[in-house]
Amino acid sequence: MTFEHNTLDQVTTWVKAGHVSDFPEDGGSSILYKDQQIAVFNFTTINKWFATQNLCPHKKQMILARGIIGTQGEEQTPKVACPYHKKTFSLETGENLNGCEDSITTFPIKIEDDTVFVGLVEEK
Amino acid sequence: MARIVIVGNGMVSYKLCEKLVEKNSSASITVIGEEPRPAYDRVHLSAYFEDENADKLTMAPKDWYNGNGINLITSEKVSQINREEQYVTTHTNAKYEYDYLVLATGSSAFVPPIKGVEKKGVFVYRTIEDLEMMMAYGKKASSAAVLGGGLLGLEAAKAAIDMNLKTSVVEFAPRLMPRQIDEEGGLLLKNKMEDLGIDILLGKATSNIEGEEEMTGMAFSDGTSLDVDMLIISAGIRPRDELGKEAGLEVAERGGFVVNSLMQTSDEKIFAVGECASYENMIYGLVAPGYDMAEVVAEQIANDNKEYTFTGCDMSTKLKLIGVDVASFGDPFCDNIPHYPISINDKKNGIYKRINVDLEGKKLLGGILIGDADDYNMLHQMFINEMALPPHPQDLIIKSSGEEGGAGMGVDALPDTAQVCSCENVSKGDICCSIKDDGVTDINGIKAATKAGTGCGGCLPMVNNILEDTLASMGTVVRKEICEHFPYTRQEMFDLIKVNEIKSYTELLEKYGSGGGCETCKPLVGSLLASIWNDLILKESTIQDTNDRFLANIQKGGSYSVVPRIPGGEITPDKLIVIGEVAKEFDLYTKITGGQRIDLFGARLNDLPLIWERLVDAGFESGHAYGKSLRTVKSCVGSTWCRFGLHDSVGFAIEVENRYKGLRSPHKLKGGVSGCIRECAEARGKDFGIIATEKGWNLYVGGNGGANPKHAVLLAGDIDKETVIKYLDRYLMFYIKTAEPLQRTAPWQEKLEGGIDYLKQVICEDSLGIGEQLENDMKILIAHYTCEWKAAINDPEMRKRFTHFSNDDSHDPTQKFKRERGQRFPVAW
Ligand SMILES: Cc1cc2nc3c(=O)[nH]c(=O)nc-3n(C[C@H](O)[C@H](O)[C@H](O)COP(=O)(O)OP(=O)(O)OC[C@H]3O[C@@H](n4cnc5c(N)ncnc54)[C@H](O)[C@@H]3O)c2cc1C
Numbered sequence: 001m002t003f004e005h006n007t008l009d010q011v012t013t014w015v016k017a018g019h020v021s022d023f024p025e026d027g028g029s030s031i032l033y034k035d036q037q038i039a040v041f042n043f044t045t046i047n048k049w050f051a052t053q054n055l056c057p058h059k060k061q062m063i064l065a066r067g068i069i070g071t072q073g074e075e076q077t078p079k080v081a082c083p084y085h086k087k088t089f090s091l092e093t094g095e096n097l098n099g100c101e102d103s104i105t106t107f108p109i110k111i112e113d114d115t116v117f118v119g120l121v122e123e124k
Numbered sequence: 125m126a127r128i129v130i131v132g133n134g135m136v137s138y139k140l141c142e143k144l145v146e147k148n149s150s151a152s153i154t155v156i157g158e159e160p161r162p163a164y165d166r167v168h169l170s171a172y173f174e175d176e177n178a179d180k181l182t183m184a185p186k187d188w189y190n191g192n193g194i195n196l197i198t199s200e201k202v203s204q205i206n207r208e209e210q211y212v213t214t215h216t217n218a219k220y221e222y223d224y225l226v227l228a229t230g231s232s233a234f235v236p237p238i239k240g241v242e243k244k245g246v247f248v249y250r251t252i253e254d255l256e257m258m259m260a261y262g263k264k265a266s267s268a269a270v271l272g273g274g275l276l277g278l279e280a281a282k283a284a285i286d287m288n289l290k291t292s293v294v295e296f297a298p299r300l301m302p303r304q305i306d307e308e309g310g311l312l313l314k315n316k317m318e319d320l321g322i323d324i325l326l327g328k329a330t331s332n333i334e335g336e337e338e339m340t341g342m343a344f345s346d347g348t349s350l351d352v353d354m355l356i357i358s359a360g361i362r363p364r365d366e367l368g369k370e371a372g373l374e375v376a377e378r379g380g381f382v383v384n385s386l387m388q389t390s391d392e393k394i395f396a397v398g399e400c401a402s403y404e405n406m407i408y409g410l411v412a413p414g415y416d417m418a419e420v421v422a423e424q425i426a427n428d429n430k431e432y433t434f435t436g437c438d439m440s441t442k443l444k445l446i447g448v449d450v451a452s453f454g455d456p457f458c459d460n461i462p463h464y465p466i467s468i469n470d471k472k473n474g475i476y477k478r479i480n481v482d483l484e485g486k487k488l489l490g491g492i493l494i495g496d497a498d499d500y501n502m503l504h505q506m507f508i509n510e511m512a513l514p515p516h517p518q519d520l521i522i523k524s525s526g527e528e529g530g531a532g533m534g535v536d537a538l539p540d541t542a543q544v545c546s547c548e549n550v551s552k553g554d555i556c557c558s559i560k561d562d563g564v565t566d567i568n569g570i571k572a573a574t575k576a577g578t579g580c581g582g583c584l585p586m587v588n589n590i591l592e593d594t595l596a597s598m599g600t601v602v603r604k605e606i607c608e609h610f611p612y613t614r615q616e617m618f619d620l621i622k623v624n625e626i627k628s629y630t631e632l633l634e635k636y637g638s639g640g641g642c643e644t645c646k647p648l649v650g651s652l653l654a655s656i657w658n659d660l661i662l663k664e665s666t667i668q669d670t671n672d673r674f675l676a677n678i679q680k681g682g683s684y685s686v687v688p689r690i691p692g693g694e695i696t697p698d699k700l701i702v703i704g705e706v707a708k709e710f711d712l713y714t715k716i717t718g719g720q721r722i723d724l725f726g727a728r729l730n731d732l733p734l735i736w737e738r739l740v741d742a743g744f745e746s747g748h749a750y751g752k753s754l755r756t757v758k759s760c761v762g763s764t765w766c767r768f769g770l771h772d773s774v775g776f777a778i779e780v781e782n783r784y785k786g787l788r789s790p791h792k793l794k795g796g797v798s799g800c801i802r803e804c805a806e807a808r809g810k811d812f813g814i815i816a817t818e819k820g821w822n823l824y825v826g827g828n829g830g831a832n833p834k835h836a837v838l839l840a841g842d843i844d845k846e847t848v849i850k851y852l853d854r855y856l857m858f859y860i861k862t863a864e865p866l867q868r869t870a871p872w873q874e875k876l877e878g879g880i881d882y883l884k885q886v887i888c889e890d891s892l893g894i895g896e897q898l899e900n901d902m903k904i905l906i907a908h909y910t911c912e913w914k915a916a917i918n919d920p921e922m923r924k925r926f927t928h929f930s931n932d933d934s935h936d937p938t939q940k941f942k943r944e945r946g947q948r949f950p951v952a953w
């Protein structure tokens with residue numbers, strides 16, 4: 001799997017992920033779109049939402065949505081820690097923050113009328 | 125610009141490159157290595173068995189060489205040296221000219237000329253490829269033998285046993301590790317290896333390896349034989365000096381390029397370093413001397429410095445074999461040197477220590493440590509630095525109970541010149557400087573600033589002691605702050621939460637923290653909140669580790685295991701049937717645990733509430749196997765059935781387990797109750813153990829199994845049940861309040877100043893006057909107990925969380941299982 005940091009202008013499809021209340025405060029849950037698993041995080045403390053791939057690149061497990069989220073460093077980089085071995089990834093860039101794992105793909109996300117949408121790049 | 129060609133890309137070759145880069149050498153460097161990948165950490169080769177991850181072992185990736193202007197050529201073997209015209213040629217006939225040539229060709233495993241060694245199933249243990257072949261072959265084998273009972277052989281044996289093979293070690297000498305340890309030590313080590321399930325055959329000369337194409341066994345010269353499917357040869361090393369012979373370089377009698385103290389071979393344009401170099405007729409089969417040699421060459425190439433020379437190296441070793449501590453330093457035997465040996469041979473606990481002291485009783489000459497090598501670093505330092513011995517040298521190896529570290533001296537006694545990390549040659553002074561002058565305050569900082577502990581890592585405990593000692597001497601209080609979000613220790617957090625009646629993580633972060641929290645502080649606060657208020661852990665589920673968040677233990681493949689509580693290990697047939705039915709319906713793998721209960725593996729997230737609904741209906745409660753909390757209280761059958769039993773151990777175990785079930789603590793807690801001194805419940809291997817006596821019960825505390833087994837020590841003897849409970853209430857609460865995060869009772873107890881005697885005063889004599897308070901705190905926790913699973917399945921909001929997808933009811937479609945021995949397993953990752 002190659003990772004990408006998908007940006008807003010690349011988005012071709014906005015996928016409806018669910019109602020805001022489907023995602024626990026300061027936590028995550030995954031959604032299924034076609035055969036893709038996407039982790040959606042509701043980072044209440046800093047009032048932001050994030051979406052990334054659900055697969056942890058370390059042991060190739062569909063698990064990141066169940067990880068603990070937090071911030072790191074003076075820049076307060078938002079991150080998620082994989083429940084298995086505590087590999088942490090930036091929720092903004094997808095970069096692995098504590099090792100040399102591959103980066104993870106991140107997706108743009110938006111909230112409209114309490115509905116969560118994840119922006120995907122689909123080949124036409 | 126000088127052209128340097130380095131032959132071989134092993135650990136020492138890499139270290140030389142690193143040093144040349146560090147010293148800003150202007151030379152143009154070409155490295156030619158025969159292995160397919162850049163240099164990797166051979167010392168930790170066995171780690172490859174665990175995860176088959178070669179990247180982790182890599183010293184530096186190819187990019188590093190490129191980025192530093194080093195031309196690295198892999199999979200290419202140098203086949204000839206032309207000294208006259210100063211070039212080398214490789215097996216593909218490529219030609220590389222040099223001004224200086226460095227031979228870093230290492231060594232290969234020595235394969236003795238035994239009939240049949242060419243058969244399939246015979247391996248050596250040196251490269252990643254060797255391991256890969258061994259692992260592939262090991263899958264169809266059921267037994268393995270290791271030829272050679274030295275340092276490496278024992279490591280190979282451990283690897284074989286980890287591959288689930290029936291393992292034997294065959295040694296020619298009459299004892300194990302004959303070069304490092306003496307007879308008594310060898311005997312103890314043999315017992316310890318046998319405890320690990322490894323057979324030890326001593327005094328055996330192998331005469332033939334039997335079998336047709338594939339080996340099937342070994343025959344020995346004494347007429348005996350051994351049926352075995354594969355053989356790992358670990359009978360010593362042979363320096364790879366073949367290039368020198370042809371080129372007319374001087375080669376030592378026992379192999380290796382002869383070098384002087386500048387690492388020059390008989391041709392001054394050609395250096396040799398590492399395991400292929402013979403200095404004063406000695407091959408150093410360790411990595412640290414090789415690194416030292418690399419420094420000598422780097423100084424000459426980069427700084428034209430001929431003052432820095434190699435003067436030989438200390439061969440002290442600490443075996444990194446998991447499960448048994450073995451170390452030797454200096455001259456372990458002192459066969460021809462006048463000395464006094466001082467030794468203890470504690471057969472009960474499997475500890476043998478010997479030190480050799482000079483006749484005046486002033487200096488250490490060497491020693492051996494088996495079963496407990498905690499003092500190795502300190503003793504080794506005392507030896508190297510020729511430090512004066514304490515008035516009673518025996519104190520160095522005899523620990524009085526409760527005291528930490530027997531070596532009778534603290535790190536402050538070490539001179540600044542003491543070499544603490546031998547891999548990277550870092551002295552105590554270097555480390556202190558980085559702390560005092562550069563403001564380093566933690567281990568990672570020291571690693572970055574000095575490189576200490578980045579090699580084998582054996583020196584880290586000592587580095588840590590120096591760090592704490594130096595910080596303390598600077599008046600800096602060594603505080604173990606939790607993480608960047610909370611500038612407090614665990615105990616301070618405990619008080620903050622309690623005194624200010626904080627009930628949620630968010631509230632605490634707002635009032636006392638900063639930033640957005642992290643995976644360290646969130647679960648820690650979760651555990652503290654539970655320890656103080658015993659509130660439902662699910663209320664703020666996203667601060668919990670996944671196990672606590674989903675009230676089950678996550679396993680490979682993203683499934684969970686389910687462990688219902690079976691207090692004291694007593695269960696009715698009806699309840700057993702329910703477990704069986706549930707396991708069958710949800711296709712769960714079942715296994716009996718060491719704590720006398722039944723573990724059900726492979727539950728999918730979406731099924732967890734359904735499974736628990738059935739279990740709760742049948743009267744089961746959560747077993748808290750997922751939490752840092754009380755697990756089980758194991759019991760023997762006791763006086764109700766056993767003819768030796770003095771009291772009802774099962775009944776008491778059930779009572780105690782039910783009392784503390786759900787109790788959240790810094791780490792998991794286990795207990796045991798035995799009906800008599802025979803101790804069938806192995807209660808002394810638990811955090812608390814209760815053993816029946818003629819007059820009542822003995823209460824032991826602070827034991828554990830696991831990697832570092834510890835026996836619990838007696839807190840109070842011949843006390844009645846009520847007193848047992850009272851003391852336990854106090855003990856557990858005191859532990860919960862004052863321990864570090866993830867610290868089990870044994871290390872906590874050891875770190876307490878005053879040790880067990882102090883603990884006896886606080887718990888039994890109430891010297892701090894907090895006994896009643898501790899008991900009350902415990903009462904509150906007990907009163908607040910609710911079964912977390914019962915609460916979860918009855919609350920629709922909580923139930924909602926047990927789905928893999930929030931927009932779809934299906935299970936995770938990527939989960940894969942296989943079937944073996946009639947049960948369902950996850951596929952390996
Ligand atoms: C399983 C195991 C455990 C060990 N544990 C410890 C330990 O705990 N502590 C410790 O100090 N030491 C330990 N050692 C020893 C340590 O690994 C060696 O001392 C160290 O690797 C020596 O480094 P080197 O660079 O001299 O040789 P090597 O690491 O062997 O490197 C030599 C390289 O040169 C290559 N080469 C040889 N000839 C040619 C040629 N003609 N052309 C091109 N390339 C060539 C080889 O293929 C090899 O890659 C252990 C070794 C093993 C195998």
Ligand code: SF4
Binds near residue numbers: 544577584
């Ligand atoms: S990193 Fe190194 S040998 Fe190694 S001394 Fe320090 S710990 Fe050893």
Ligand code: SF4
Binds near residue numbers: 762763766799801803
């Ligand atoms: S510990 Fe004593 S009472 Fe318990 S089973 Fe063993 S022998 Fe019997």
